[in-house]
Amino acid sequence: MAMKTSSAKFKDRVDEGIHNDFMRLAVSSAQERLHGRRLTAVDELGSWEDWRSLGEEIRQHVLSNLDFYLHQLALNVSKRGGHVFFAETAEQASGYIKDVIVKKNAKKVVKSKSMVTEEINLNATLEAVGLDVVETDLGEYILQVDDHDPPSHIVAPALHKNKEQIRDVFKEKLAYTQTEKPEELTAHVRGILRKDFLSADVGITGCNFAIAETGSIGLVTNEGNADLVTALPKTQITVMGMERLVPTFDEFEVLVSLLTRSAVGQRLTSYITALTGPRDEGDVDGPEEFHLVIVDNGRSSILGTEFQSVLQCIRCAACINVCPVYRQVGGHSYGSIYPGPIGAVLSPLLGGYDDFKELPYASTLCAACTDACPVKIPLHDLLRKHREVIVEKEKMAPFSEKMAMKAFGIGAASPMLYKFGSKMAPSAMSPFKTGDIISKGPGPLKTWTESREFPAPGKESFRDWFKNREKGGKSS
């Protein structure tokens, strides 16, 4: 799956989302569960704001010295016998990985969860040359089995499905005969995956954070699948976004703590693994060959711009879990493998405005995302900045909007609302008015009045009242 997950129009995707009651219930209950858990985990840590500042500082430091740390990382990986490949584009990254695998005459590939491999369209590239690619994260596995349903969340990719739907998918695709109990569903998948782990030739993982000083790869999971992906197959390939690294284990510890608390409200996840290079002599397990693929794919062009802070992201999804728009429309509406606030900021940067120009507007700028972000990315402000670019540089704003906003510019003698208000005040609005309300608005009010009344402007504006009052005149 590449970054773009749908060719349907934004409006149609949203329409589907807001009318999908199953999905919306699944999303809102997940949001509530995660919200509560995150707050508890964060409280428990104490002085959360200091931790956030520390997280921000670490990420900013890495970004300002990215070339240094990438160099150090590559050097240390090579020293331990690993191969490092810098991929400028998605195609280069997936092409390199394909070549490595094909050369090995491999048949089966097991993968642990990785968003960046989705971004570089890895599965399709590998499947095109006849490889059997198996996702081993439960959520990803469900989606893969369900005819490659796109992920709707970066941590819980199958969040949009409830257990009954998962049971039905398994019944149809895996000859599953048991109930929708999570334990039974999981046990069934475990049985299948065990065989895949044992027979796979290559294991592919993502990377939560690479540690530059030691050349290690840090992986955070709750299922332990990444550990099997890296312990059993002979060849391991790890794919990372070029910004996903930390200087030393000290910073790793801080960021992992922020990540697990923000993502799932846990102090730590069940498995946190740091792997350093291929198997050493005398090691009982681990790969014989190790490749690290470092993906740019548009990231370096974000560096040094007003959007640089988005590269601080540690993909915890806290912003998604608190987003009131995501709650209503679900992940698929965003049409990107990166949904929610982080997706609305990142997708246009990595994938271009043509495909993702609506996303920055899919926000009330309520700032819940900014508040939740453990590394203090000002997400709502970055969304606003996107709008600025769309208006000023991309010139993609609708004409009517431009005209309305112009009023602010011309000395602002009569800004939009005043114009709008005074136009509405007298007879102009009377066909739409019943008493003091407008139930079927014209123009931009149409979508508002589909679900709500709009107040007709009062007979007397506040300023008139104040003026009369000062004059000692009659006021109501």
Next chain:
Amino acid sequence: MKVTLFATCLVDLFQSNVGKATVELLERLGCEIDFPVSQICCGQPAYNSGYTKESKEAMKKMIKTFADAEYVVTPSGSCAAMFKEYPVLFKGDAVWEKKAASLAAKTYELSQFIVDVLKVTDVGATLKGKATYHTSCHMTRLLKVKEAPAILLSHVRGLEVTPLPDAQNCCGFGGTFSVKMGDISGQMVEEKVCNIEATGADFLIGGDAGCLMNIGGRIQRKGQPVKVLHIAEVLNSI
């Protein structure tokens, strides 16, 4: 104490009652109110829509309008937060940065002003019934005013304030969002109104006219008996 009122465009045009209540309340608390008529909109609709250049013209006009004020008080968390953002927008501007900073420093949202500056927590209001309070996003997250409205409401005689479930979720107003993405906005406000209904409250109180227009519009459409009040109106009930 001399207070210069920034009424906000929504209050001026659509909710003059809120403006009147603000004036009467502050006068009752011993303030002398000035309302410069050259005030317009804070520029937020343009700024948040990406029309930064245009919005700055409106902002300059507002900076000039309030240049001589001692305290600028507004019955809106969102518009106050916009004033507070001005210095960021004019950063590096030799003429306007300082002036923007001075306006930001003397701007207060109404409840914040009453509690923090006037040091009053009981304004002597009475309103009988059960209420729930909508914590508007910009007021709580950008302006970081969380306690003041709750403290003031807790002292209103006869008023029982009950918590609103999922209070942290936005009501779906978001300025131009409410018309640009009207269907998503409609779903958001519907969820908010269901939560309000669930409290069994007689009143829904809030501190931002935009949110109240949105929530109130939905309540009216559904024909519910809940009365929507701005906190200024509640505090002015005696």
